[in-house]
Amino acid sequence: MIKIEMYGTAACPYCVRARRLLDKKGADYTDIRIDKDPSREAEMIQRSGRFTVPQIFIGERHIGGYDDMAELDMDEALDPLLRGEDLA
Template sequence: MNPIVTMYMRPTCPYCRRAELLLLQRGATDLRKLRIDLEPELRAEMIRRTGESTVPQIFIGDRYVGGCDQLVALDEAQGLTSLLAEDTV
C-alpha cells in the first residue's frame, strides 16, 4: 500500500496546485488535501506540526517534506517517486 500524502493547502494557491500536479504525475494515489481556508483550526494544526505558516505543507506518510520548493527539490534529486512507492503496510 502506497503512503498517504497529506497536503495543507488553499485552492487558490498556485504553489499548492503545482505541488498537487507534481504529486499526481509521480504516482501519488492517496492525496488528502486539508483546506486551511475552510477549516481554520487546520491552520493552527499545520503550524504546530511544521513550524511554517505558508502553504502548501506536505507530508508523505509520516515524513514531513516541506513546501512546494522542497517537493520539487526532492523530485529533482530523484527521491520523490521512490518515496511515493514505499510500502507502508
C-alpha cells in the same frame, strides 16, 4: 500504501503546482484545505513549524513546501518516498 497529506488553499499557486506534481505521479493524497477549514491551520503549524502553504507530509515525514518537493523530484528522491521507501 503510504499516507500523503498536503495542507493548502485553493488560491495558492504553489499549492496548485504541488497538486499537479502529486497528480502526475499518480499519488493518492489527502488535500487538507485550510481555506475551507481554518481550524486545520493550527494543526499544520504544530506539525510543520511553518506558517505558509503548502506543507506536505509523506508518511510522518515533513517534506516541506512545493519547492522542497520539486527538488526531491529533480534529485529522483520523490518517487521512492511516494512508494514508502527511504522514510528513515
